Amino acid sequence: MPALASVLSRIDTDLDASLERLFALLRIPSISTDPAYRKNCREAAEWLVKDLESMGFSASVRDTKGHPMVVAHHDGATPDAPHVLFYGHYDVQPVDPLDLWQDDPFAPAVKNGAGRKIITGRGAADDKGQLMTFVEACRAWKAETGSLPVKVTILFEGEEESGSPSLKPFLEANADELKADFAMVCDTGMWDAETPAISTALRGLVGDEIKVKAANRDLHSGLYGGAAANPIHILARVLADIHDETGRVTIPGFYDGVEETPADVLATWEKLGRGADTFLSDIGLSIPAGEKGRSVLELTWARPTAEVNGISGGYEGEGFKTVIASEASAKVSFRLVHRQDPVKIRAAFREFVKARIPADCSVSFTEHGSSPAIHLPFDSPLLQKAKAALSDEWPNEAVMIAMGGSIPIVGDFQKMLGMDSLLVGFGLPDDRVHSPNEKYEMSSFHGGQRSWARILDAIAR
Known part of the structure; x- marks a missing residue:
């Protein structure tokens, strides 16, 4: 000294x-x-x-x-x-x-x-x-x-x-x-x-892009609507299925390697005084959207996430066009914690998606990097x-x-x-x-x- x-x-x-x-x-x-x-x-x-x-x-x-x-x-x-x-x-x-x-x-x-x-x-x-x-x-x-x-x-x-x-x-x-x-x-x-x-x-990161293909061309929604598969509908159902009503991710094996944060650490974070009101108010929000029953600091620091970062499909220009698109895509990222394996998370996600694609449609994936927590x-x-x-x-x-x-x-x-x-x-x-x-x-x-x-x-x- x-x-x-x-x-x-x-x-x-x-x-x-x-x-x-x-x-x-x-x-x-x-x-x-x-x-x-x-x-x-x-x-x-x-x-x-x-x-x-x-x-x-x-x-x-x-x-x-x-x-x-x-x-x-x-x-x-x-x-x-x-x-x-x-x-x-x-x-x-x-x-x-x-x-x-x-x-x-x-x-x-x-x-x-x-x-x-x-x-x-x-x-x-x-x-x-x-x-x-x-x-x-x-x-x-x-x-x-x-x-x-x-x-x-x-x-x-x-x-x-x-x-x-x-x-x-x-x-x-x-x-x-x-x-x-x-x-x-x-x-x-x-x-x-x-x-x-x-x-x-x-937190670690996994990024993946999904592309769902249905018909071999864009279709007139009056002629084919109700009969032909709509890849935007399919994609929307897939993305909606990723979370349950409590905010947990439903992909099988997703929480393998995720540990609970020790109670004394959570108590220390609680004393920092950053609750949902102060954390979200600056961005014009007030209700936490993640897993129910967890603080915003735990949600952002110690829990894994699945987020949709972008969706594309169909007519996106000015005005209106009654079309059933032939394909639709989405970019999805996962923030990982603790011992989650990025390779296993990517594989599990792709199997989760494939299981929800109709037999006469197809899906492809583009990898956008990964790193462990x-x-x-x-x-x-x-x-x-x-x-x-x-x-x-x-x-x-x-x-x-x-x-x-x-x-x-x-x-x-x-x-x-x-x-x-x-x-x-x-x-x-x-x-x-x-x-x-x-x-x-x-x-x-x-x-x-x-x-x-x-x-x-x-x-x-």
Whole structure:
């Protein structure tokens, strides 16, 4: 603890200098999706390598078919120290529409916002400000103790905002070098400005497209209506059958691998105060539509779903056309939790559909990707250490939350490198990520540095 106290003091003393370093990185317009900024993406990678080298990391720019990766290594204080892989991304979203920005998106500044100091500029929250919180924590440890409490490998990507096309090939080619005891990902957020959060679960995803074909051409509904099969009717019945009256999915085997969330975890979520009224009111709704008897946080964080994302068939132009379409299609996605198997879910869904197609009609499917859910045990020692460290730093105790969406890199780390991930970030819902006037709270930048310093100390111990 004496070492940690001096490290935290160093972070406080060095805050202005750390802010200038962040500003230098934010000034680089590393927009990965626009080829016009290719040189700027490399510039950002080279800046990070130079900065990491300045504090003793062995760091390098690694070329890919797209934008380069940054890989860096640093030994721990002892040979048997835990080994962590820290992931972030240095690329940013485009700034369009530029006229909605109050200031130049690549001229970062500190401003007063609603009585709080905020850092403005593209990438401030997503993800340059976030990744630099970890870098600055490492810098403070080195400055105060001459070493890091754990062995650290860093992977900074330059294509996260453009689909990460080079990431999987890079992980495959460098698996031995990148594998660690576990990964740490900072591309997440806090529950609120005074309550840190650890994301313990991400839902998986299965996407499928159905196409039902009936007659060999579109038909006149007056001549054939009532006699010829209507693929829109067939498709509508199939989709309606997916859920029963209680909101449960009826596909056989769908709930295999789904676990009940522990009662103490549900009680913690209940205390967060986000009920159906507050959760749905912002979108003009009030009645939860999922499984009956479950809270909205449980529905979105810990339960699987089946959703229809689009339906097409028949005449969809202006005016009216009395036609029986020859085919109809729908796009369906499933959010998965716990140990649900994406392959089995897809197969079960297709059998469910086929069983409802008339003998003189046909159905075909188009796959639209899949990934398993990611779930860390609630009693994981890693989570407990991180929770205690975060709770020591912030006014409120850290909360264990889940995420309804997916972060592909977390699944890649688990599947390709055999590593679980600790998801800790310091963004806030109003940071305007991907939008004009992006910002990052000064408290997030400062508190994030101190938090990572505490987490590294806790892991080492």
